[in-house]
Amino acid sequence: MSAEPHSLPAHHVLILGGTTEARQLAEALESDPSVHVTTSLAGRVAAPALPPGDTRIGGFGGIAGLAAWIIVNDVTRVVDATHPFAEQMSFHASEAEALTGVPLLALRRPGWTPQPADDWTFVDSLADAAALLPGFGTRAFLTTGRMGLHTFAHLTDTWFLVRSVDPPDGPVPPRLEVLLDRGPFTLAGERELLARHRIDVLVTKDSGGSATAPKLAAAREAGIPVLVVRRPAVPQGVAEADSVAAALRWIGSVD
Known part of the structure; x- marks a missing residue:
């Protein structure tokens, strides 16, 4: 059979x-x-x-x-x-x-939705974020990924904290510290990170989701402005x- x-x-x-x-x-x-x-x-x-x-x-x-x-x-x-x-x-x-x-x-x-206490400015591209960034702060937490760092490479007066899974390559800003890490992240961890590095502006893409959202809550609590790149x-x-x-x-x- x-x-x-x-x-x-x-x-x-x-x-x-x-x-x-x-x-x-x-x-x-x-x-x-x-x-x-x-x-x-x-x-x-x-x-x-x-x-x-x-x-x-x-x-x-x-x-x-x-x-x-x-x-x-x-x-x-x-x-x-x-x-x-x-x-x-x-x-x-x-x-x-x-x-x-x-x-x-x-x-x-x-995508993410701003809360009443948020200080968000939406931009259409990384280039637009780079153009506006000097007017928002001097110590930037840049969480837009390693592939677009060249867009900020000309900003010599801004200190950057960049978080990515792998090390960046290609042109990068001259004043740069790289943090290799992978989400999800916690609110407590993001609070400590912003305070320890004296961050005064956050730059992010409107990726949505919960894994990396705690940085937005931490920025809200600290009164830190956020440049948000709109998604295509x-x-x-x-x-x-x-x-x-x-x-x-x-x-x-x-x-």
């Missing part, structure tokens, strides 16, 4: 990852036998925390490469769960959807979800 054949997964979901939400989505999908999940990581972090399921690290080689990978690997759903500021990857995913016809969802956690818009026409639960519903319902 022959054994019953194993049923193949009904869906192959490609998660463009690198966020907490991407990992949570992979964890939820891995327990579903009807789904094969692959998470793609950009490879910008030296030792990333790998999610469950299959993983691939590195770029696809542009729009055409991403579209080809989707077709060759029989992907049926793509979820763009990259960092809200990974603008190029989101654009490539949108173009790949147009080329392949494979449905795409942008999973974006909500999701490409026009792409479906959006603001939670892992909503993404799971989309994966199960989209035709």
Whole structure:
């Protein structure tokens, strides 16, 4: 008597990852036998925390490469769960959807909302933040990631505390201290950090989420102004979800 054949997964979901939400989505999908999940990581972090399921690290080689990978690997759903500021990857995913016809969802956690006691100034880019920064303070806590430090390299009179997972490379501000650390962070820890380094201005991206939000509460308590870089818009026409639960519903319902 022959054994019953194993049923193949009904869906192959490609998660463009690198966020907490991407990992949570992979964890939820891995327990579903009807789904094969692959998470793609950009490879910008030296030792990333790998999610469950299959993983691939590195770029696809542009729009055409991403579209080809989707077709060759029989992907049926793509979820763009990259960092809200990974603008190029989101654009490539949108173009790949147009080329392949494979449905795409942008999973974006909500941005931060200022509280009544907050002193926030929103800007459209890192360059705008750098242009305004000297008017806000002289000791800046810069939490915008290591990739954009060159934007602030010309500011010779500002002292910077930069926090990132990996050491920065390329042009950096001349007065710089680097703190290698990975969230989540605590309010008590952020209070101590701001006080110890005598921070008088915080610069951040509107990444959203709870892992790095305590710095905003600590700045509020200390009366420190915050320059907040607005996140880029999701490409026009792409479906959006603001939670892992909503993404799971989309994966199960989209035709």
